[in-house]
Amino acid sequence: xxxxxxxxxxxxxxxxxxxxxxxxxxxxxxxxxxxxxxxxxxxxxxxxxxxxxxxxxxxxxxxxxxxxxxxxxxxxxxxxxxxxxxxxxxxxxxxxxxxxxxxxxxxxxxxxxxxxxxxxxxxxxxxxxxxxxxxxxxxxxxxxxxxxxxxxxxxxxxxxxxxxxxxxxxxxxxxxxxxxxxxxxxxxxxxxxxxxxxxxxxxxxxxxxxxxxxxxxxxxxxxxxxxxxxxxxxxxxxxxxxxxxxxxxxxxxxxxxxxxxxxxxxxxxxxxxxxxxxxxxxxxxxxxxxxxx
Amino acid sequence: xxxxxxxxxxxxxxxxxxxxxxxxxxxxxxxxxxxxxxxxxxxxxxxxxxxxxxxxxxxxxxxxxxxxxxxxxxxxxxxxxxxxxxxxxxxxxxxxxxxxxxxxxxxxxxxxxxxxxxxxxxxxxxxxxxxxxxxxxxxxxxxxxxxxxxxxxxxxxxxxxxxxxxxxxxxxxxxxxxxxxxxxxxxxxxxxxxxxxxxxxxxxxxxxxxxxxxxxxxxxxxxxxxxxxxxxxxxxxxxxxxxxxxxxxxxxxxxxxxxxxxxxxxxxxxxxxxxxxxxxxxxxxxxxxxxxxxxxxxxxxxxxxxxxxxxxxxxxxxxxxxxxxxxxxxxxxxxxxxxxxxxxxxxxxxxxxxxxxxxxxxxxxxxxxxxxxxxxxxxxxxxxxxxxxxxxxxxxxxxxxxxxxxxxxxxxxxxxxxxxxxxxxxxxxxxxxxxxxxx
Numbered sequence: 010x011x012x013x014x015x016x017x018x019x020x021x022x023x024x025x026x027x028x029x030x031x032x033x034x035x036x037x038x039x040x041x042x043x044x045x046x047x048x049x050x051x052x053x054x055x056x057x058x059x060x061x062x063x064x065x066x067x068x069x070x071x072x073x074x075x076x077x078x079x080x081x082x083x084x085x086x087x088x089x090x091x092x093x094x095x096x097x098x099x100x101x102x103x104x105x106x107x108x109x110x111x112x113x114x115x116x117x118x119x120x121x122x123x124x125x126x127x128x129x130x131x132x133x134x135x136x137x138x139x140x141x142x143x144x145x146x147x148x149x150x151x152x153x154x155x156x157x158x159x160x161x162x163x164x165x166x167x168x169x170x171x172x173x174x175x176x177x178x179x180x181x182x183x184x185x186x187x188x189x190x191x192x193x194x195x196x197x198x199x200x201x202x203x204x205x206x207x208x209x210x211x212x213x214x215x216x217x218x219x220x221x222x223x224x225x226x227x228x229x230x231x232x233x234x235x236x237x238x239x240x241x242x243x244x245x246x247x248x249x250x251x252x253x254x255x256x257x258x259x260x261x262x263x264x265x266x267x268x269x270x271x272x273x274x275x276x277x278x279x280x281x282x283x284x285x286x287x288x289x290x291x292x293x294x295x296x297x298x299x300x301x302x
Numbered sequence: 303x304x305x306x307x308x309x310x311x312x313x314x315x316x317x318x319x320x321x322x323x324x325x326x327x328x329x330x331x332x333x334x335x336x337x338x339x340x341x342x343x344x345x346x347x348x349x350x351x352x353x354x355x356x357x358x359x360x361x362x363x364x365x366x367x368x369x370x371x372x373x374x375x376x377x378x379x380x381x382x383x384x385x386x387x388x389x390x391x392x393x394x395x396x397x398x399x400x401x402x403x404x405x406x407x408x409x410x411x412x413x414x415x416x417x418x419x420x421x422x423x424x425x426x427x428x429x430x431x432x433x434x435x436x437x438x439x440x441x442x443x444x445x446x447x448x449x450x451x452x453x454x455x456x457x458x459x460x461x462x463x464x465x466x467x468x469x470x471x472x473x474x475x476x477x478x479x480x481x482x483x484x485x486x487x488x489x490x491x492x493x494x495x496x497x498x499x500x501x502x503x504x505x506x507x508x509x510x511x512x513x514x515x516x517x518x519x520x521x522x523x524x525x526x527x528x529x530x531x532x533x534x535x536x537x538x539x540x541x542x543x544x545x546x547x548x549x550x551x552x553x554x555x556x557x558x559x560x561x562x563x564x565x566x567x568x569x570x571x572x573x574x575x576x577x578x579x580x581x582x583x584x585x586x587x588x589x590x591x592x593x594x595x596x597x598x599x600x601x602x603x604x605x606x607x608x609x610x611x612x613x614x615x616x617x618x619x620x621x622x623x624x625x626x627x628x629x630x631x632x633x634x635x636x637x638x639x640x641x642x643x644x645x646x647x648x649x650x651x652x653x654x655x656x657x658x659x660x661x662x663x664x665x666x667x668x669x670x671x672x673x674x675x676x677x678x679x680x681x682x683x684x685x686x687x688x689x690x691x692x693x694x695x696x697x698x699x700x701x702x703x704x705x706x707x708x709x710x711x712x713x714x715x716x717x718x719x720x721x722x723x724x725x726x727x728x729x730x731x732x733x734x735x736x737x738x739x740x741x
Contacts, residue, residue: 053378054396054696058737069736074725075704141541162542162714248490249544250711265371267700268378 046274053268066275075251075259076276080283083255086170087234087287091227093174098181098226099219103211105182106189116186123179127239134172135161135244165245165252172240177233181226188222189215224295231291235284256280327358328618333376334361334388335369335605338572339438339645343626346634350625357618366493377402382612385619389434390493391604391677392692394426398433404609404616406432413624417649422604425677434608435627439647440568441600441671442501442590443664449584450474450481450561464505464530464591467562471538474561483538485560486531489547490710492692492702497601498564499709500691501590503527504598509681510693510701515739519705519727523594529719532712544713556580564590566603567671570664571643587664589671595682601691602675604647647672697737701730 050062070076105116122130138145139160147157160168192215200210238257241247247254247262254262260280264273334340344361351357362384364372369388376383377397389397397403405428409415415423418436426434444467446458454473459466471483487495500510508523518524535543540554548565552572555563556579563569576582590600607623609616625631629651632644642662644652652658653669680690687693692702708722734740 052696052737053374054699055737056378056400065736069732073729073732159542162544165714245545246490248707248710249714250708250717252711252714252716262703263700266367266703268374268696269700 043274043277046270047278049271049274051269051271051274053270062271066271067279070263070272070275070279075254076279078251079254079256079259082166082251082253083235085166086173086237086255087231089170090173090177090234091230093170094177094181094230095223095226097174097178098185099216099223101178102182102185102189103215106186119182120179122175123177123183125176127176128243130176131172131240131243134168134175139168161245162249165249169237169240169244169253172244173234173237176240177230180230184222184226185219188219192218227295228288228291231287232284235280235287256283328356328615329358329360330385330615330619330622331360331362331383332386332388332622333369333373333384334363334386335366336363337366337605339568340388340605342635342639342643343437343631346631346638347626349634350622354621357622359622367491377610377612380612382610382614384610385613385615386623387608387610388437389606389608391425391602391606392689392694392698394434394604394606394608395428395688395694396696397608398426398428402611403433404611404613404620406435406609406620410621410624412630413628414651417629417651419648419650419672421602421672421675421677422648425602425604426606434606435623436604436606436648437627438568438645439602439604439672440566441602441647441668441675442498442565443567443570443600443667443671444588444590445555445560445563445565445569445573446470446586446588447474447558447561447581447584448586449581451586458586458588461589461596462591464502464534464593467564467591468530468534468538471534471562475538480559481561482540482554482559483561484534485540485546485551485554485563486535486543487547487551487565488535488539488543488710488713489545489550490703490706491547492699492706494547494706495710496702496706497603497691499528499531499706501599501601502531502593504681504690505591505593505595506530507594507682509683509685511685511687511734513684513686515686515734517727517730517734519723519730524723525720527593528709528712528723532709532719536713536715544710566601567664567668568646570662570668571646574642574663585663587667589667596674597676597682598680598690600671600675602672602677603691697733701733704729704733 047066048062048064050058050060050065052058101119105112105119109115125133136144139158141147141157141159141162144157146160150157158164197210197214200214205213236257237255238261241253241255241258242261245253247258256276257280260273260276263269263276334344341363344363347359351359362372373384373387373389373393375381377387394403398405415432419439422436422439423432426432426436444458444462451458451470451474456470456473458470462470467484473483474481475483487498489495503509503524506523506527508521508527509518511517540546540559546554548569551560551563551565552569554560555569555573558580570587573579573585574582579585589596592599607626609619609623613619627645627648629649632649632652636644636658640661641658644658646652646665646668653665659665675690677688677690677694679685680688685693687695692698705726708717708726711717712719712722
């Protein structure tokens with residue numbers, strides 16, 4: 010490397026460092042506070058009982074039945090939404106990849122839910138669609154003589170899964186459609202000439218081509234889905250019972266409904282660790298297809 | 303004596319500065335809950351600022367849970383964002399004891415502090431000194447539809463039992479005509495479903511803790527009460543009761559969909575208001591149901607205004623809360639919105655006012671509910687805590703939230719009540735042990 014290049018690299022580092030430092034502080038300060046509070050007896054309403062608690066907050070959090078339940082709920086939620094968005098995403102994107110009139114408009118409509126705020130879409134689902142008395146679904150059910158489903162009481166987790174899938178499906182479609190457009194058309198035509206059926210083209214050409222975008226979708230969505238909060242907060246508030254309490258909602262309950270900052274901080278750290286475990290696992294499973302050139 | 307030019311200039315300047323500071327606005331930040339009565343206070347406070355041009359009011363109006371989060375985090379960390387806060391009977395004595403709230407003394411001569419209902423006053427005091435002033439108070443009462451009762455030839459007793467209520471609900475439940483036997487709170491929360499459930503448990507002779515702070519959720523009283531509540535509401539309630547709180551039930555009742563409703567007496571003004579209720583003249587009012595005992599079968603709650611010790615405008619804030627809880631304010635409401643809209647439950651003079659008693663069909667039963675509730679001895683068996691539908695200890699927030707969530711879940715039929723109560727009892731025990739109530 011020439012002296013000039015080295016010089017410019019040094020200057021680059023120097024100018025970038027304040028921003029990096031700021032970002033670092035931005036992340037490290039809240040994390041440090043969380044670590045500190047997780048070792049403290051810190052019930053907001055009871056300042057006399059403050060002090061060092063050691064690992065008690067962690068053992069209290071990990072041994073509560075709510076924790077195990079919220080963990081299972083989190084995994085069910087993330088897993089179901091991933092499966093739904095990937096499967097439906099692949100199918101829909103293959104369908105809209107074919108040429109038909111109004112293709113542009115249909116694609117636009119398919120992607121539009123992604124731009125709606127989570128709270129807004131949750132409220133629309135709760136009040137306009139899934140409401141057992143005045144919702145659209147209830148009206149449709151009554152139209153054909155069926156009793157309307159009481160979504161948030163009888164199928165709470167399924168309702169949340171449907172709402173979240175609806176929000177994230179457009180993202181999957183967007184990625185898959187973009188990828189399908191870059192597919193080698195000659196290869197497809199050659200296969201057709203050799204008499205390959207659409208199913209086998211899908212099986213042996215399209216799907217392998219989509220392996221990388223699928224990996225991208227799974228990784229990106231998993232990170233966001235582990236933190237689903239607004240949809241639960243606006244619809245079921247974690248209930249009925251604790252049917253829809255995932256980890257972020259449990260931590261929220263402890264911090265701002267029970268004002269137990271110590272346990273909530275411990276819970277927050279547990280959630281961070283679990284998110285990293287999931288990310289590492291996903292990298293192992295899907296990372297391979299990302300690194301393949 | 304001839305004054306020097308300098309002295310005169312200084313005097314003039316002083317006068318200017320002095321008058322400047324007298325005109326400088328005192329800004330009071332008020333945190334309050336979005337209940338109808340408080341929203342009304344916000345509108346009527348113009349009258350106060352007209353009388354006090356030096357005072358400017360800044361309102362932060364929030365939904366109950368959010369308000370509680372904001373106020374609790376602010377006051378416990380000494381943030382000092384608020385000069386006036388709206389708190390309940392749960393917070394006032396606890397926060398007062400910790401000296402987070404200004405002790406209220408030296409009332410203005412017209413305030414008439416002795417006119418405040420003794421029970422309400424006690425609820426907001428620490429060592430006999432008020433820490434918050436009551437804005438409105440409520441007990442729980444039974445609302446019922448006189449037309450539906452008459453149509454079936456039923457008669458509601460003055461002091462019904464829960465068993466009788468169940469009988470009525472069974473006879474009046476008619477979902478095909480959009481009428482449900484009974485509407486009750488099912489939404490989780492220590493201030494939502496647990497307020498009602500605790501009064502049912504009390505009526506069945508139960509209590510939250512025994513004298514040694516041991517949780518009592520596995521006792522037969524709890525089992526009977528909770529099983530009864532779940533059965534009653536799932537069989538004769540509206541669909542999806544686990545998401546219905548006070549406001550949702552009020553809407554249902556006003557739309558004529560509930561034959562009965564047991565809830566806060568403050569709803570009396572709303573269900574009889576022609577502008578918002580479809581059944582304003584078909585509502586009857588009796589006491590909240592008792593069962594084994596009437597003790598603790600009606601709750602006692604007060605929304606009150608207080609001044610945090612962290613406020614820098616304590617005197618101005620105290621002046622405002624005196625105005626907002628005064629007879630003068632009540633009369634202003636009566637003048638603008640009708641006499642039955644006066645803030646209920648706080649002042650003896652309101653209930654001594656023949657005109658009010660005549661215009662307000664729920665006044666007598668409200669007064670009785672508030673006067674007979676005894677937060678110091680709320681249950682049949684003795685307890686170590688105060689509070690009828692809650693225990694005034696910092697840990698209750700967590701306990702009530704947890705138990706409320708489970709009982710709300712039981713309404714969907716996915717859990718067995720007795721097994722659930724056993725698990726809950728263990729969790730509550732764990733919380734109490736951790737907080738050092740016992741070893």
